Amino acid sequence: xxxxxxxxxxxxxxxxxxxxxxxxxxxxxxxxxxxxxxxxxxxxxxxxxxxxxxxxxxxxxxxxxxxxxxxxxxxxxxxxxxxxxxxxxxxxxxxxxxxxxxxxxxxxxxxxxxxxxxxxxxxxxxxxxxxxxxxxxxxxxxxxxxxxxxxxxxxxxxxxxxxxxxxxxxxxxxxxxxxxxxxxxxxxxxxxxxxxxxxxxxxxxxxxxxxxxxxxxxxxxxxxxxxxxxxxxxxxxxxxxxxxxxxxxxxxxxx
Amino acid sequence: xxxxxxxxxxxxxxxxxxxxxxxxxxxxxxxxxxxxxxxxxxxxxxxxxxxxxxxxxxxxxxxxxxxxxxxxxxxxxxxxxxxxxxxxxxxxxxxxxxxxxxxxxxxxxxxxxxxxxxxxxxxxxxxxxxxxxxxxxxxxxxxxxxxxxxxxxxxxxxxxxxxxxxxxxxxxxxxxxxxxxxxxxxxxxxxxxxxxxxxxxxxxxxxxxxxxxxxxxxxxxxxxxxxxxxxxxxxxxxxxxx
Numbered sequence: 325x326x327x328x329x330x331x332x333x334x335x336x337x338x339x340x341x342x343x344x345x346x347x348x349x350x351x352x353x354x355x356x357x358x359x360x361x362x363x364x365x366x367x368x369x370x371x372x373x374x375x376x377x378x379x380x381x382x383x384x385x386x387x388x389x390x391x392x393x394x395x396x397x398x399x400x401x402x403x404x405x406x407x408x409x410x411x412x413x414x415x416x417x418x419x420x421x422x423x424x425x426x427x428x429x430x431x432x433x434x435x436x437x438x439x440x441x442x443x444x445x446x447x448x449x450x451x452x453x454x455x456x457x458x459x460x461x462x463x464x465x466x467x468x469x470x471x472x473x474x475x476x477x478x479x480x481x482x483x484x485x486x487x488x489x490x491x492x493x494x495x496x497x498x499x500x501x502x503x504x505x506x507x508x509x510x511x512x513x514x515x516x517x518x519x520x521x522x523x524x525x526x527x528x529x530x531x532x533x534x535x536x537x538x539x540x541x542x543x544x545x546x547x548x549x550x551x552x553x554x555x556x557x558x559x560x561x562x563x564x565x566x567x568x569x570x571x572x573x574x575x576x577x578x579x
Numbered sequence: 580x581x582x583x584x585x586x587x588x589x590x591x592x593x594x595x596x597x598x599x600x601x602x603x604x605x606x607x608x609x610x611x612x613x614x615x616x617x618x619x620x621x622x623x624x625x626x627x628x629x630x631x632x633x634x635x636x637x638x639x640x641x642x643x644x645x646x647x648x649x650x651x652x653x654x655x656x657x658x659x660x661x662x663x664x665x666x667x668x669x670x671x672x673x674x675x676x677x678x679x680x681x682x683x684x685x686x687x688x689x690x691x692x693x694x695x696x697x698x699x700x701x702x703x704x705x706x707x708x709x710x711x712x713x714x715x716x717x718x719x720x721x722x723x724x725x726x727x728x729x730x731x732x733x734x735x736x737x738x739x740x741x742x743x744x745x746x747x748x749x750x751x752x753x754x755x756x757x758x759x760x761x762x763x764x765x766x767x768x769x770x771x772x773x774x775x776x777x778x779x780x781x782x783x784x785x786x787x788x789x790x791x792x793x794x795x796x797x798x799x800x801x802x803x804x805x806x807x808x809x810x811x812x813x814x815x816x817x818x819x820x821x
Contacts, residue, residue, distance in 0.1 A: 327675060327678040327679050328675070328679070331664070331667065331671060331675045332664065334666075334667070334671070335664035335665065335666045335667045335671075336664075336666075338666040339665070339666060392662070393662075393664065394662075395658060395660055395661065395662035395663075396662060396663055396664060398629055398658060399656075399658065399661070399663075399716075399719070400679070401627070401628070401629055401651075402627050402629070402651060402654065402656035402658075403651060403652075403676065403679050403680060404648050404649050404650070404651040404652040404680075404682075405648065405651075405679060406648055407648075576631050577631075578590075578624075578629070578630045578631060579624065579629040579630065
């Protein structure tokens with residue numbers, strides 16, 4: 325398994341898309357953090373950029389990568405290696421390079437230019453989102469036979485979590501505003517990894533009012549420590565559950 | 580060596596393999612023939628465990644392939660289309676496979692040298708032509724001197740010199756008592772190479788006979804004519820399975 329991870333990440337670290345992604349993140353981070361003396365504002369902008377781009381790029385790149393590797397995976401499976409090992413090694417190799425891109429592109433500027441705990445939270449958030457959305461891409465790859473359909477589903481999933489979900493949540497909040505729905509909303513938000521990571525950041529930055537209704541709600545409901553732990557635990561589920569389903573389904577997949 | 584019983588596989592409503600029963604012994608060079616979509620690749624992939632059959636069993640040396648993946652160390656597989664990670668060099672691909680197969684320390688690099696792959700080891704896979712990728716796949720299939728060679732369209736896309744070299748290699752492996760299972764649409768490529776023919780159509784086994792038997796029945800000597808005759812006439816041998 326280590327061998328596959330090593331060669332997959334060696335291949336991907338020379339991949340042009342990954343290199344451009346790293347450079348782009350670095351340019352954005354440095355310019356955003358230098359724009360204002362208030363580091364919190366910079367962090368907030370960087371958070372929004374992370375929440376928008378990291379899921380989209382992770383899921384799209386990973387889906388395309390997995391579908392393009394199908395022949396390579398066949399070749400590996402023709403060797404005496406277990407199916408799950410091959411799949412997880414491919415996943416690990418991929419997320420290692422995507423995480424490296426994020427760590428270099430956003431993590432390094434953050435470490436150099438800011439001295440806040442929130443910077444660390446943002447870094448962890450970005451990495452967790454990379455893991456989650458690459459895992460979802462793996463699941464799409466395992467469940468779908470067709471590459472084009474897979475890419476379509478990947479785009480729909482990332483748009484759903486970054487745009488549509490919040491809209492639906494707000495509709496829900498407005499429609500049932502006469503009822504005590506605070507707690508169900510906390511539960512509902514756990515269904516969206518992007519919202520979870522937004523909450524994690526907001527609880528650190530103390531700017532929840534800026535983020536509108538759901539942000540304020542969270543500040544009120546979850547306080548800090550308990551809220552953070554809740555969000556992190558939910559995020560861990562988002563990382564592991566798609567992977568688990570993917571490995572289970574992959575046992576029976578026809579290549 | 581390979582025993583296939585009642586193998587059935589369908590994709591939605593389409594039956595790719597329909598109740599196939601076959602037995603392959605050592606020393607045989609078996610050609611899987613049939614029109615496009617007749618189930619040749621599905622059969623090969625079922626043996627490799629890449630396709631999970633619905634019904635039936637495949638046993639290699641009496642061990643069912645579904646139980647354990649270790650049997651694959653006996654198989655060298657050359658796929659129809661070889662695609663490798665873009666930025667990997669040929670050398671890295673070969674080294675990776677070697678590292679994955681720690682159980683084997685003796686390598687057969689006759690093809691690597693013969694096909695000139697060792698001289699272009701630092702080229703990345705992205706920059707290779709289809710034929711060169713095919714050569715890399717061939718080298719990997721033969722690298723560990725496996726007992727069973729499964730070659731899916733081995734000569735497709737290869738230049739005549741390389742194609743001949745590969746054929747010679749297959750013949751030399753056959754003389755060592757190995758089992759070779761291959762598909763090809765170019766029947767002239769299989770001439771002088773194949774000992775038995777399996778003919779599949781619409782997922783059904785039409786016949787499995789030795790080349791000599793088929794030549795006797797049809798009265799033809801050339802392989803393509805033999806197969807054409809078998810397809811034209813409903814010869815009594817057609818439904819016999821040995």
